[in-house]
Amino acid sequence: MPSTLAQEYRSPNGLNERSSTLPAIPHGVYSKKDAEQEAKLVGFDFYAEKLALCPKTWSTSPATMLRDLSTTDYLQSSYEAQFKGKAVPKGVKKAAVFKQSLNESNTSGTFSPAALLYYHFSRYFDLSIAVPVAIYREMDSKAHYQRVTQRGVAQTRKGMIAAGWRHLAAAEKNPANFKAAASLFTPDRKKIYGCMLKAKGERYGAEINGVRSRWGTVQNEEFQRTAPYLALSLDLPLLQAITEGKKQAFKNVKIRKATVDANPFQMMYWMKELSEIVLLDFIFSQQDRIGNIDYAWRWYWLANGEVQSQAADSKLSRTQMSSIKPPAEIAHLSPQLLQRTCLNDNDAGGRVPYVNFTKKTGMLQKLRHFSGNTYQRLLRLNADLQDSGEIFQYLQSNFLLDSGQLSQIVKNTRLAKDILQDTCSIHKLQFDLDAPKDYLLTGRVKVAMVSCG
Structure with a gap:
């Protein structure tokens, strides 16, 4: 289980920026690689000469791409002035992405706590899908505007990605006039915050x-x-x-x-x-x-x-x-x-x-095969959230969620439990997905005997 890490970096404007992991979720299953990746992400200094920040100018939502220049002759200032777009020159490594929340009109919805929720709750459920490690990160909003947002605006012309950069620019230039300031800025309105992660695949x-x-x-x-x-x-x-x-x-x-x-x-x-x-x-x-x-x-x-x-x-x-x-x-x-x-x-x-x-398309209701281990963890999670237990307290304390967002997760967890429990009781949900790799060894499907609860 990774220990909580935190580091502060000082911007050229004299602001202290926090880079930190969240505490491990109770009963979560973390790997040694999770701890190593958390430490690596926390260790990125946005102002180091061998780390460049570049605007994401493709797809639909603005974000900041981190480029590791350590094995090249490039320096931060020259790289940021010279390169744009998705292409990365030889020797430069795609280090991570820093994402902030942005949900203005004509933009693609992004909510930075979501990546943190998926990371830690995937470890609670001990899932087989690869969900990337994510950490909390702040950045001086003026520094971000100067180094990243201005270039994002200049390098995009149309679509949701361009609209996103324009909204972000307006917010960073005048936080007081940005209605959703609490979802983008720290309380002093001097720094933006979000999540940082590195995807693969x-x-x-x-x-x-x-x-x-x-x-x-x-x-x-x-x-x-x-x-x-x-x-x-x-x-x-x-x-x-x-x-x-x-x-x-x-x-x-x-x-x-x-x-x-x-x-x-x-x-x-x-x-x-x-x-x-x-x-x-x-x-x-x-x-x-x-x-x-x-x-x-x-x-x-x-x-x-x-x-x-x-x-x-x-x-x-x-x-x-x-x-x-x-x-x-x-x-x-x-x-x-x-x-x-x-x-x-x-x-x-x-x-x-x-x-x-x-939920809208009834995906959960249609499942007839499931992991017994995941089902049992869902039952325990629901009981904890309904009773305001340790995971509820963890959720409430660490993800910067408002009361409506917190209540929605609690409600959806109960509904998920009810749906799968009904399927288990009425349709005899088959718990045959715990260990697919065993099939390679035995050539047989193992069905777990799990109580519907």
């Missing part, structure tokens, strides 16, 4: 994100016609559900081509990961998930009676996976190549005005 195609013909309700319904989600929704034994889920999904040519007839081992991991996403997004009222689900390749093989795995260094899509060759040292073990899901873009959750598309 590439964007899934139609195999997970669906065909995405239109934003909103439509693409969330289309997501439910992917092979793993259809398998999750079928009241059949797991292997039969996988076969039938693919059969139904492959009626869509685009999905069939993107999915490349995934084997049962891959499908089990996808099913587990999608059920986890649906649960988190329901609880945190996520409105912009579909199209924002990523993956990283990983090799799996058997050795000495155990399942082993390691990352596969490739950015190729699933339709190109036959070109990804195993490392020589494991090639003779006939390893299987799997896409493992990364949940990086979590900043459109947590606010009451956001549309909870998971």
Whole structure:
């Protein structure tokens, strides 16, 4: 379990900026890598000569990209003056992203506490999806305007990204006139605050994100016609559900081509990961998930009676996976190549005005397969939140949530528990997604015996 870390950095204007981790969530399961990444993120000094800050000028929401120049001849000032856009020159490392909240008209909704919520609650549930470590960070708003926001405005011309930079510029120039100042500025209105994280992975195609013909309700319904989600929704034994889920999904040519007839081992991991996403997004009222689900390749093989795995260094899509060759040292073990899901873009959750598309389209109600461990943790979480227990106190104290945002999480957790409990009692929810990797070892599906509660 990582210990709480904090560091202060002094801006050229004489302001102390706080960079800190949040305390670990009670009963959370953290890794050694989590602690190492927290320390690395806290250690970034925005004013160091070998760290550049660049405006994000693509996609829909403004953010600050950190570039590590330590192995190059570049210095901060020259790099920031010279480079723009997504491209990064050789030797420069993509260090992290600093995101602030911004929810003005004609902008893409972003709420910085959401990434912190997803990080720590994914560790509470001990989930299999990769949710990036996130920390709290402040920055002198005048320094941010001069180094980042002005360039963001100059380098964007249209769309929500340009509107976002214009709103951020207006706010930083005159915080007193910004209505949502509390969500962007520290109480003294001299610093902006947000979260900092480093994402990994590439964007899934139609195999997970669906065909995405239109934003909103439509693409969330289309997501439910992917092979793993259809398998999750079928009241059949797991292997039969996988076969039938693919059969139904492959009626869509685009999905069939993107999915490349995934084997049962891959499908089990996808099913587990999608059920986890649906649960988190329901609880945190996520409105912009579909199209924002990523993956990283990983090799799996058997050795000495155990399942082993390691990352596969490739950015190729699933339709190109036959070109990804195993490392020589494991090639003779006939390893299987799997896409493992990364949940990086979590900043459109947590606010009451956001549309909870998971809830709106009934995703949780349709699940017939689930992890017994995740279900039991949900029951305990709900009991704690309803009784204002230690996790409720933790939630209330650490995420800068107002009473409405806090109440929404408590309410959504209770509703999620009620929905899955009803499914368990009425439809006999199958708890067969606890350990997909065991299937590689035994060739059998293990079903856990879990009380509905």
